[in-house]
Amino acid sequence: MELILRDTLRRQLQKAKLQEISYSQKQILLIEDLLSLNYLEMRENIQLTEEINLNPIVREVTESLMVLSKKENVNLEVSVPESNTIIIGEPNDLRRGLSNLIENAIKYNKDGGDVKVELSKNEDETKISIKDNGLGIEDIHIARLSERFYRVDPEDSKKKGGTGLGLSIVKHIARRHNAELKISSRVGEGTQATIIFKNQ
Numbered sequence: 434m435e436l437i438l439r440d441t442l443r444r445q446l447q448k449a450k451l452q453e454i455s456y457s458q459k460q461i462l463l464i465e466d467l468l469s470l471n472y473l474e475m476r477e478n479i480q481l482t483e484e485i486n487l488n489p490i491v492r493e494v495t496e497s498l499m500v501l502s503k504k505e506n507v508n509l510e511v512s513v514p515e516s517n518t519i520i521i522g523e524p525n526d527l528r529r530g531l532s533n534l535i536e537n538a539i540k541y542n543k544d545g546g547d548v549k550v551e552l553s554k555n556e557d558e559t560k561i562s563i564k565d566n567g568l569g570i571e572d573i574h575i576a577r578l579s580e581r582f583y584r585v586d587p588e589d590s591k592k593k594g595g596t597g598l599g600l601s602i603v604k605h606i607a608r609r610h611n612a613e614l615k616i617s618s619r620v621g622e623g624t625q626a627t628i629i630f631k632n633q
Contacts (some may be wrong), residue, residue, distance in 0.1 A: 469529070469598075473605040481610065487518040487527070491552045491561060494531045498539065507542045507565075509535070513552040520559055520630050522610050530606035533599040534563045534626045541624075542567035559630040566623040570616075578616055579604040603628075 495511040502509035531550075538548040548565045570578070577583045579600040600614075607614040607628050618624035 469602055473526070473602065473609060477605065477609050481521050481523055483521065483523065484519055485522050485524050485527075487520060487522075487552055487559070487561070488513045490524060490527055491531065491550060494528050495535060495550045498532065498535050501536065502539050502548065505539050505542065506544050507539050508545075508547045509539065509550070510548070511550045514554060518552055518554055518559055520610070521633060522630075526606045526609065530603040530628065531561060531563075533603050534628075537599060538563050538565040538567070538624070538626070541565075546623075554632070557632055559632060560627055562625055562627040564623065564625040569620040569622050570618040570624055571620055572618075575616055575618060579614065 491513050492511060495509065499509060535548065535550060542548065542565050546565060546567050548563065551560075551562050551564070553560050553562070574583075581598060581601045584597050600616075603626075604614050610628075610630060612628050612630040615627045615629060616624065
């Protein structure tokens with residue numbers, strides 16, 4: 434009897450410790466996201482001057498999330514133009530924003546779903562679009578998705594490790610690049626997030 438009680442107590446202590454670690458990790462992520470937002474807001478009016486090629490950035494970020502996509506049983510694909518796609522921008526900010534969008538498309542997808550990342554350009558615009566065929570989002574939520582701490586499903590977001598700041602960060606990154614973040618979705622069909630850059 435004493436051995437059973439000891440074993441039960443040990444399991445309870447291990448569970449409490451794991452919950453404590455998980456909570457600490459979430460708090461660290463929240464602090465990091467808040468600092469990122471503050472940094473972006475402070476630098477929003479500083480003019481960008483560096484010419485960058487989006488092709489390798491889009492490829493690298495997508496490839497870095499292949500492990501997550503396999504874990505979630507989601508098929509992840511990327512498509513970029515053969516010729517270089519040059520914009521004026523900040524590479525690390527763009528990596529962060531793109532990573533946030535692709536992670537969302539993977540984590541909030543269905544089992545066996547698809548995510549397609551596409552970089553395209555024409556005479557007027559350059560676009561990075563992330564399209565999934567997951568559960569989709571109701572229209573009433575779309576306009577508020579980039580608000581700080583706004584969640585469509587708070588409990589589900591917490592389970593998946595979200596801070597509620599990801600899309601707000603992406604919006605500020607887009608704004609800093611004089612670009613626009615557009616999100617469209619249909620319940621049962623999926624969601625598409627697109628960053629649209631005006632060509633210089």
